[in-house]
Amino acid sequence: MGQLVLTRLGWAVPTFVVITALTFAMAHLAPGDPLLLSDEAAPDAGLVALARERLELDRPLTGRYLRWFANVLRGDLGLSAVDRAPVAEKIAEALSRTVLVSGLALGLSCLASVALGLLLATIHGARWARGLGAALALASGVPSFWVAVMALLLLATPRGLPLFPLQGLDTPAHLVLPVACLAWPTVAMLTRYVHDGVARALEQDSVRAALARGVPARRVLLRHALPNALVPLVTVLGLHVPHVFAGSVVIERVFGIQGMGLLALDAIGTRDAPVVMGVAAVMAAVTQGSMLLADVAALAVDPRLSAGARR
Amino acid sequence: MRRLGVAVLAGWALVALGADLLASDLPLAVRVKGATFVLPALARPAALSGQTQGTLAERAEWMMPTPVPFGPLQTVATIDPRRQGAPPWAPDARHWLGTDEIGRDVLARLIHGARVTLLVALGVVLLSTLLGVLLGALAAMRGGVVDLCVSRLVEVASTFPTVFFLMVIVAALRAPSLVAVVVVLAATRWTEAARLTRVEVQRLDGLDFVVAARALGASELRVLFVHLLPNALPPVIVSATFAVGSAVLLESALSFLGLSVAPPAPTWGELLVQAHRTLVHPGAWWLAVFPGLAIASVVLATQAVGRGLQRRFDGRR
Numbered sequence: 001m002g003q004l005v006l007t008r009l010g011w012a013v014p015t016f017v018v019i020t021a022l023t024f025a026m027a028h029l030a031p032g033d034p035l036l037l038s039d040e041a042a043p044d045a046g047l048v049a050l051a052r053e054r055l056e057l058d059r060p061l062t063g064r065y066l067r068w069f070a071n072v073l074r075g076d077l078g079l080s081a082v083d084r085a086p087v088a089e090k091i092a093e094a095l096s097r098t099v100l101v102s103g104l105a106l107g108l109s110c111l112a113s114v115a116l117g118l119l120l121a122t123i124h125g126a127r128w129a130r131g132l133g134a135a136l137a138l139a140s141g142v143p144s145f146w147v148a149v150m151a152l153l154l155l156a157t158p159r160g161l162p163l164f165p166l167q168g169l170d171t172p173a174h175l176v177l178p179v180a181c182l183a184w185p186t187v188a189m190l191t192r193y194v195h196d197g198v199a200r201a202l203e204q205d206s207v208r209a210a211l212a213r214g215v216p217a218r219r220v221l222l223r224h225a226l227p228n229a230l231v232p233l234v235t236v237l238g239l240h241v242p243h244v245f246a247g248s249v250v251i252e253r254v255f256g257i258q259g260m261g262l263l264a265l266d267a268i269g270t271r272d273a274p275v276v277m278g279v280a281a282v283m284a285a286v287t288q289g290s291m292l293l294a295d296v297a298a299l300a301v302d303p304r305l306s307a308g309a310r311r
Numbered sequence: 312m313r314r315l316g317v318a319v320l321a322g323w324a325l326v327a328l329g330a331d332l333l334a335s336d337l338p339l340a341v342r343v344k345g346a347t348f349v350l351p352a353l354a355r356p357a358a359l360s361g362q363t364q365g366t367l368a369e370r371a372e373w374m375m376p377t378p379v380p381f382g383p384l385q386t387v388a389t390i391d392p393r394r395q396g397a398p399p400w401a402p403d404a405r406h407w408l409g410t411d412e413i414g415r416d417v418l419a420r421l422i423h424g425a426r427v428t429l430l431v432a433l434g435v436v437l438l439s440t441l442l443g444v445l446l447g448a449l450a451a452m453r454g455g456v457v458d459l460c461v462s463r464l465v466e467v468a469s470t471f472p473t474v475f476f477l478m479v480i481v482a483a484l485r486a487p488s489l490v491a492v493v494v495v496l497a498a499t500r501w502t503e504a505a506r507l508t509r510v511e512v513q514r515l516d517g518l519d520f521v522v523a524a525r526a527l528g529a530s531e532l533r534v535l536f537v538h539l540l541p542n543a544l545p546p547v548i549v550s551a552t553f554a555v556g557s558a559v560l561l562e563s564a565l566s567f568l569g570l571s572v573a574p575p576a577p578t579w580g581e582l583l584v585q586a587h588r589t590l591v592h593p594g595a596w597w598l599a600v601f602p603g604l605a606i607a608s609v610v611l612a613t614q615a616v617g618r619g620l621q622r623r624f625d626g627r628r
Contacts, residue, residue, distance in 0.1 A: 015467050026483045141611035143560050145567055146603035149586050239470050246472030250564050283475050
């Protein structure tokens with residue numbers, strides 16, 4: 001286990017560097033000058049030169065990247081180029097909202113997909129099992145942001161049933177629609193994995209033997225088949241975390257939640273490179289972290305893997 | 312199911328190809344003041360500049376209108392100047408799917424949006440599959456360091472959240488062209504094809520017929536292109552079919568964020584932006600429903616075709 005974590009970390013650091021360096025180059029080489037984007041009349045040339053020097057806009061890119069990286073190691077993400085607020089504070093605030101929404105969405109999708117997958121596996125062959133399967137296939141083809149817009153239309157505007165608030169993230173009621181819409185495609189995807197896994201586990205001799213011994217069917221399903229099905233689920237889930245995180249951009253846009261996605265979108269629009277870089281660093285860390293977690297979790301649920309690693 | 316999927320996709324392809332004949336500001340054929348114009352929608356003759364089917368209907372001796380007599384960019388000033396009340400207008404006999412906030416016909420924009428959306432999706436899938444197959448084959452044939460590098464690249468690129476990466480790149484391009492969007496999307500979507508090709512080529516490389524070809528003196532390139540790739544392609548083709556659907560989803564998500572082909576070019580995602588913007592005021596449901604159905608129909612159709620192909624290839628083996 002320790003060795004695996006070390007190997008992963010060994011790869012994670014260069015990957016982090018490559019991703020942030022690429023983003024750094026793109027964020028800084030993008031056309032458009034952060035100092036000349038405002039709609040006001042042409043700014044004073046001296047002031048522009050001063051600001052340019054303060055923001056280090058005329059230094060070579062590599063040196064600036066190395067300094068940025070060194071600062072990140074010290075926990076300093078710099079100041080926003082637009083309003084001089086600390087990037088770390090902006091990110092902490094946005095991150096809390098995104099983590100709340102995508103964390104709830106991930107939790108919901110795990111519970112829902114395990115429940116649905118078990119249901120599908122137990123009612124295998126029933127007529128409405130096919131209907132449920134078709135409904136899930138249908139769900140995976142429908143864009144989640146369309147579902148979100150439709151949900152707002154039907155459940156938040158006077159035209160439908162205004163049960164939920166339209167925009168923002170102030171009360172628990174605000175959470176219902178964004179979480180459901182973000183979980184939607186993940187549920188459709190994960191259910192397939194759980195169903196396949198349980199169905200495959202149910203065909204194994206150990207299951208038949210357990211049933212023959214007189215173990216109740218429910219216990220066989222939950223104690224024998226489900227753990228086997230969870231092994232692939234854990235890996236898939238770990239690799240899927242960054243996508244849920246990033247997928248929340250669209251959901252945040254639809255529901256007006258000031259999270260990481262909208263922060264990045266705004267920063268990109270205003271050429272606020274320090275904020276873009278802060279978001280990129282967090283995204284890269286989340287990506288690498290969830291890959292590591294997926295590996296560790298796979299080891300935890302599947303003892304065969306650690307036995308193989310020891311050999 | 313597969314037949315239905317193929318039919319839906321073929322239908323959309325025809326709509327995309329014939330967009331100018333289905334919905335345009337100029338008619339299919341018209342005779343004005345003794346001069347006859349055939350397909351002015353494509354030729355755009357100078358004599359008809361500034362005219363629309365609405366104005367021509369009154370002046371022309373005869374006219375053959377397009378099925379949807381509006382262009383995708385026509386706004387309230389030229390589309391229905393005498394109409395009472397401000398847009399968005401609900402679907403009626405004139406605008407079958409309604410109009411958006413500035414009076415543009417939703418059906419006309421859906422038809423022309425199909426062109427952009429499908430072109431992007433097809434371009435992305437072709438380019439990314441080509442790239443993936445080449446890289447995957449290279450990794451499998453060369454092995455060693457090349458294999459390690461490609462595999463690591465696949466792993467990193469397939470876990471890194473594409474939407475965020477795309478946001479940065481597309482923003483760096485500022486008002487990106489269609490080609491730029493295709494290249495950028497393809498650069499993030501090649502990993503699946505590479506992974507599948509690598510596994511298949513590695514599996515096939517030790518088989519007797521390949522060894523025989525090598526023994527007969529076939530060059531590495533000949534082995535690759537004549538013996539290995541044709542046999543390695545079925546799973547790649549299946550995955551490419553599914554990829555068309557996810558490219559459509561990704562393109563519409565990007566244009567929903569305002570990061571795809573620059574407006575006022577109609578795309579399906581951009582139509583949903585209109586829907587989102589008008590939610591607060593009148594709740595123009597027709598703006599949300601129809602583009603969403605269009606996206607879902609393409610995605611579901613590609614999935615049906617993909618599953619059909621998968622079953623057929625599996626049966627062959």
